[in-house]
Amino acid sequence: MHRTFETTTERRQRVLNGAWEFLTDPENEGYEADYHESFPAEEADRLSVPSSWNAHTEYADYVGPAWYRRTFETDEESLLFTFHGIARDATVYLDGEEVASHEGSYTPFTALARHLDAGEHELVVRADNTRGEATLPHDDADWFPHGGIHREVVVETVPDVYVRDLAVEYDLYGDEATVRAEVTLHNVGARPAEPDLTVSVGDASVTDSVTVDGMDAATATLGLDIEDVDRWSPDDPTLYDVTARLHGEQAEEREGDAFADDLRDRIGFRTVSTAGREILINGEPVDIAGVNRHEDHPEWGSAQPLRIQERDLDIVQRAGCDAVRCSHYPNHPRFLDLCDEEGLLVIEEIPMWQVDESTMVSSQERAQRTLVEMIERDRHHPSIFAWSLSNECANEHPTVVDGTRQLKWAADGVDDSRLITAASNTDFEGGTDGVFDVCDFLSVNAYWGWYRDGDWDEFLDGIAEEYGEKPIVVTEFGAGAVPGERTHEGRKWSESYQADLLADCVDLFRERDDVAGFTVWQFCDTLTDPEAAMTRPRTHNNKGIVDEYRRPKEAYRVLRDRLADD
Ligand code: ADA
Structure with a gap:
């Protein structure tokens, strides 16, 4: 499935x-x-x-x-x-x-x-x-x-009148929730229909009848109140079933012909916000400690059988991590289901990767479409706390800032219940980031100690000063290590170099009050574009803390030791 x-x-x-x-x-x-x-x-x-x-x-x-x-x-x-x-x-x-x-x-x-x-x-x-x-x-x-x-290619037998879409929003007041479910019905038959529509959330439900003309669609919004809500949180990830179900008899002509269709999803009740330098879930600050994860495996390419998804998540959790950045694209929906069930905190992104001014313009329409498709697909996952609009674009240029702001508006139009961010390496490149203005928290990518020598502390001081009182998440940092490369000297490309750099960074990030968390670049070694082969040994991006077959490198152990005492 x-x-x-x-x-x-x-x-x-x-x-x-x-x-x-x-x-x-x-x-x-x-x-x-x-x-x-x-x-x-x-x-x-x-x-x-x-x-x-x-x-x-x-x-x-x-x-x-x-x-x-x-x-x-x-x-x-x-x-x-x-x-x-x-x-x-x-x-x-x-x-x-x-x-x-x-x-x-x-x-x-x-x-x-x-x-x-x-x-x-x-x-x-x-x-x-x-x-x-x-x-x-x-x-x-x-x-x-x-x-x-x-x-997967999924084929469903649908009746003439079926539930095309179910979009659920809620407001939370203490342990009470007001839920609004927007249900779109599609009638592919010639005659008008008036099915009963029941929306249920956990044990609560509401029913209304909806009219939908032949060969047409209609949207109905049903509301219901839920009491004694069990909130979703990383420690206690409670999920609720939500179902839109059509039933009832067709009034005329088609006597005995009953409506019967349903569409089911899951939600979790929780709030997401920021206060000063902190990211809050249900009003409580969270420390984000996670990894970046590409969907990549030597035997499957970008496909993701359930077992690989489960195992990846298990490896992430065994390292003591509580977060995943889906770099750099919408992940398989079942992986997000697993994150919901396990209480992970997820940043999901669209593949606007290192885009310059002209590409920001030429790909804007595509980007908005992909963003809306991602949010419409994933808006019910409680694990997702932030939508990321882009990665390492030329954010010093006004055109890029404008384009990113348009993306934010597109996202807000579908879902304004999550944080908005965009990962930036602008300061690492020596520029000033205009996109941070659009963001609820600052996602910072930098590779001090790998691509360039520099002082992480000074760098983060600069970011904290320049961009005001917003939480900072270091969304990329790390070093390449060819698996099995162990040297006494601990030079670049060795597992020990990678492990030492990671240890220093994690210690530093956790000491700083202005850093709300980090996601290591990256979870596993991944295949790169063949064009990059001469700078990426084995045609892999070797910054994984496990290799492409998920065998742990020294950095994995170091991270686990660091996070174990939490
Ligand atoms: C960038 C980019 C990643 C990866 C990384 C690296 O920060 O966001 O996708 O390419 O660099 O390994 O150099």
Whole structure:
């Protein structure tokens, strides 16, 4: 499953995992109208879904378009397809007709096939992992451009009137909550419908009837009050089920034809705020001690089987960490479920990575779309306490500041219950950061002791002075260590150099009252863009505290020892 819990009880849900036919298309010969009939199945390979094709030795370096194909059987019914992640651009064809297209590897998109005939149908997906100047991320991003269907394809049987979306907001007063649930219904039938809609949160529920015209959508907002709320907190991560359920009989013409559909998610009640230099959850200060985590594994590429997600989280927690920065993109939704369950604190980011002034303009629309898609997908996760708008952009330029402010407005429009941040290396580069103004807390990336010599204390003093009374989180710091490189001298690229630097930094950050926390760069060694091979030994970013197979380096032990006494 793509989540850790059932998202529906009424719909028949299938995940189209397993082997799909696969063909690369280096010449970009494109799609012919009858490709679904002429797909050269005898030439096609078989590739597992979900996975990235680059995790298969034969396609390890392949960047370009490729085709996937499979068939499936269905009864006469309407099907809702959700593609949870295709890297990077995708076009989907059902029985030869284009039914969806989407840009961006890390956010989902859907396609609805209305009233399909019973029998066999064909799904063809064109995926292209080529990056360009204005794509997100752009073509200089240093993490590997994995391609393919790397997250689940979920197919659900939906009735004519179904719940298209459920968005829940709440206000908390002590142990009472006022909940507002905005539910969008879609009617793919010709006749108007008036189903009963019940929204439940834990044991509380409210019912109303909603009118939705034929071939139309309608949004209803239902409110309910919850008493004796058990708050979600890192120490006690209580979750509540929220369900939007359609039921009742159709009034006329379709006697006996009952509505039956549901969509389920989970929320946790908690507040997020700042006070002076502190980040507060439920009004209590939290010390953020975490890691940056890319979705990367030698056997799976950017795909994430449940076991890897569970194990990664276990390794993070065993180090004594309580936080994850999803660098640099929306993570798999099931990983966020695990973070909710375990009480982790999460910063989630969009892949606006090292963008200059002109790219801030040319990629603004894409960035806003990705941001809204991320927040709409993830707004119910209590573990996420901050949305990060960008990483290391040219924040000294007014154009970049303006572009980032527009992103903040876009985020606020969907969810204003979390903190906003943007990770900056501007001061490390010797400039002044205009984006910090837009942020609720300052996310600072710096590599003193690695790329450059310098004094961390002085640097942080400067930040604290320059940007006023806001919490500081050091969101990136660290050193590269080739796994197994152990030297008496402790030179760069050795595990001991990395471990010593990490120990000094962590001690310093924890001593300073103005630093609310840190996230180590990075959790595990990850594959980099081949272009970076000459500066990244093994074509990996070796700053992981565990290697790519999650074997601990000395830095992991040092971090665990440091955090153990908490
Ligand atoms: C930057 C960037 C990371 C990574 C890191 C490094 O800070 O945000 O994605 O590239 O540098 O290892 O140099």
